[in-house]
Amino acid sequence: MNRVRKQIGCSDWIQNRISTGEITVAVLDTGIGGHPDFEDRVVGFADFVNGRTGSYDDSGHGTHVAGCIGGCGRASHGLYKGIAPACRLCVGKVLDYNGEGSLESMYRGLLWVLQNRTRYRIRVLNISVGIGQDGLRESMEELIALLDAVWEQGIVVVCAAGNNGPGEGTISPLGSSPRVITVGCHEGGYFGARQDLCENYSGRGSRRMLYRKPDVVAPGTDVVSCSIKCRKGNRGEYRDAYTAKSGTSMATPIVSGAAALYLQKNPYASPEQVKRKMIYSARDMGDSWNKQGWGMINVEKMCGSC
Secondary structure (H helix, E strand, O other), rough: EEEEEOOOOOOOOHHHHOOOOOEEEEEEEEOOOOHHHHOOOEEEEOOOOOOOOOOOOOOOOHHHHHHHHHOHHHHHHHOOOOOOOEEEEEEEEEOOOOOOOOHHHHHHHHHHHHOOOHHOOOOEEEEEOOOOOOOHHHHHHHHHHHHHHHHHHOOOEEEEEEOOOOOOOOOOHHHOOOOOOOEEEOOOOOOOOOOOOHHHHHOOOOOOOOOOOOOOEEEEOEEEEEOOEEEEEOOOOEEEEEEEEEOHHHHHHHHHHHHHHHHHHHOOOHHHHHHHHHHOOOOOOOOHHHHHHEEOOOOOHHHOOO
């Protein structure tokens, strides 16, 4: 995350000036594990897979995603802190230990977010879940309609473009709505000509679409964030506190964190205003629109003057 923050212009100065705990980001994923970087900021948890009550993560994916959004970097002395390190987190487990889930569990998770938006002060929803095109069309349409309803209630919805690229029209259906912010991967040349970059399999938009998808891109290759294997050593130091993961699942929470950071300074901004500010401040990477959308998010331009 240290490298990622530099790539998107998210300086310590901006974070320290803006970060507050007044904004809650909801995360629908595999859950969240205990980690010192979350402190006491996990304000809500619900399990739509196994029905358990206490928060947990049997995969590690959701914990990593949550760390990208709002980890404070305590176990790394700030090195691997997330984009909005003071935000609160509200987590719904909709995926199992293999990272697999159903349309039903996602639907129930979205309803839960809607029902608890006021209680937990939810302003951003992160969905680092790429659903394929083979789901039931009617059920998928209902799910997308519910995503739009979440947006209409004042919650910025951020969805992964999915990892089924680079073919045209490979955006995950959840990211197909013109309202949600759909996030693809782009490394901005950081890794040179390396072939296994997330941007090479990030979901692409279609020329038939009337609007750009993805909306923006963010780094998604070898992103270092919180690990469920974190433990304390004999001398009080933290071990195995972080791990590297790749995919649009990692790029998405970076954008969610940026949205939370902006809302911490502009709490009355609507989702439309957040999205407009984000895309108009994005950095053009010189790639095709169906790969990069409006470009790489730029937190310095997005939040530096707010």
